[in-house]
Amino acid sequence: MPSNPAPAEAPAQPDLTPDATGPLRSVLYMPASNARAMEKARTLDCDAVALDLEDAVAPGMKEEARAALVREAQAGGFGHRRLIGRINALSTPWGANDIAALAAAPLDALLAPKVDTAQDIAALSAAMDAAGYASTVALWVMIETPRAVLALERIAAMAADTRLAGFVLGLNDLAKDTGIAQLPGRAAFLPVLVQALLAARANGLILLDGVCNAIDDPARLEGECAQARELGMEGKTLIHPSQIAVANRVFAPDETELAEAQAIVAAFADPANAGKGALRVNGKMAELLHRDMAVKLIKQAEAIGAR
Ligand SMILES: CC(C)(COP(=O)(O)OP(=O)(O)OC[C@H]1O[C@@H](n2cnc3c(N)ncnc32)[C@H](O)[C@@H]1OP(=O)(O)O)[C@@H](O)C(=O)NCCC(=O)NCCSC(=O)C[C@H](O)C(=O)O
Ligand SMILES: [Mg+2]
Numbered sequence: 001m002p003s004n005p006a007p008a009e010a011p012a013q014p015d016l017t018p019d020a021t022g023p024l025r026s027v028l029y030m031p032a033s034n035a036r037a038m039e040k041a042r043t044l045d046c047d048a049v050a051l052d053l054e055d056a057v058a059p060g061m062k063e064e065a066r067a068a069l070v071r072e073a074q075a076g077g078f079g080h081r082r083l084i085g086r087i088n089a090l091s092t093p094w095g096a097n098d099i100a101a102l103a104a105a106p107l108d109a110l111l112a113p114k115v116d117t118a119q120d121i122a123a124l125s126a127a128m129d130a131a132g133y134a135s136t137v138a139l140w141v142m143i144e145t146p147r148a149v150l151a152l153e154r155i156a157a158m159a160a161d162t163r164l165a166g167f168v169l170g171l172n173d174l175a176k177d178t179g180i181a182q183l184p185g186r187a188a189f190l191p192v193l194v195q196a197l198l199a200a201r202a203n204g205l206i207l208l209d210g211v212c213n214a215i216d217d218p219a220r221l222e223g224e225c226a227q228a229r230e231l232g233m234e235g236k237t238l239i240h241p242s243q244i245a246v247a248n249r250v251f252a253p254d255e256t257e258l259a260e261a262q263a264i265v266a267a268f269a270d271p272a273n274a275g276k277g278a279l280r281v282n283g284k285m286a287e288l289l290h291r292d293m294a295v296k297l298i299k300q301a302e303a304i305g306a307r
Contacts, residue, residue, distance in 0.1 A: 023047045023304050025235040025251035026244045027084065027168075027208055031056035032069035041078070046244045047235065047307075048082035053098055054089075054113050062094045066101050073105035080307050084140065086111040090123060099124075103131040109138040111168060116147035118154040125162035139163035140206075143196050144170025146177055156199035167200050168237055169193070171210035182213070184220055186227065197231050209236040218246055225250035253301045261294035 027048040030037035041049045057065045069085055085107045087098035112124050125139055158164050180188045200207040209228035212221045225236050225247050236247045267281045268291045278287045
């Protein structure tokens, strides 16, 4: 007699269709004023490319960079890489024109910096609607001000009524505005990372980690990627091509994880275990929630493989 009956609503066959949105392990920023970087990005193994108009572009180059971003995006050639455009804040002289101009660029998401409040999300989303963005273009926002961190839940909840679909951490700006030191291990940032993750997950948003400034320190990058993955983030924003391989590896399921996941799915699919809600698989308890997590991990690996 089964000792742990399965909940009545548990699906008999898990859906193993690959995730259509694809992975976001490595999101490489580059200044939209840097033609060479944008050309090179079309050949790099990153999951997404973030063309920046904000902090990587000097004030005197903003208009030129904006035109270049639209031109490069329209020229295409980015293949599987998702295309993100980071605008200047609406409070700057360039923000409104950035939103208007980038409506002509075939982007997957518009990334807005320095948001503070839920009202900022409403204003950005309304501005995208007014500018005529396709309904498929998502709004992602940087979480990089003390006010945004304090309002994380209210900001994330705007996903229900706006284009908001993602958070990207901006720990350089947060360090600047708070005095929190950017040290290996990021211990002082942990409460922020966890709060951002909880707010994102509670509202169906993706969460991408902030950049690692230490281009020549792959061990530090690896540590930050491992920490972010442990915290459940989808991937990491990057600033240099040399950082892509590490992020792609760390944010992908490894062979051991995949084998464990496949064993759990197989165990629950075994007719001998029909009606059971908890099993012993390779010496560990596996419940239906672990089966669901295993299915998700397998889908993730398939989506990466499909790339
Ligand atoms: C950081 C850099 C200025 C370093 O530039 P440099 O030293 O010139 O790079 P390399 O000589 O090592 O470049 C080697 C080749 O790689 C290409 N390259 C370099 N960076 C990129 C890139 N980001 N994307 C694509 N290609 C890149 C070079 O062209 C060389 O190619 P080749 O000619 O074939 O040899 C520079 O890496 C850089 O500008 N990085 C991006 C900076 C950026 O976008 N910053 C804004 C986002 S980060 C941020 O704002 C964080 C957040 O808001 C927060 O608050 O934390
Ligand atoms: Mg920033």
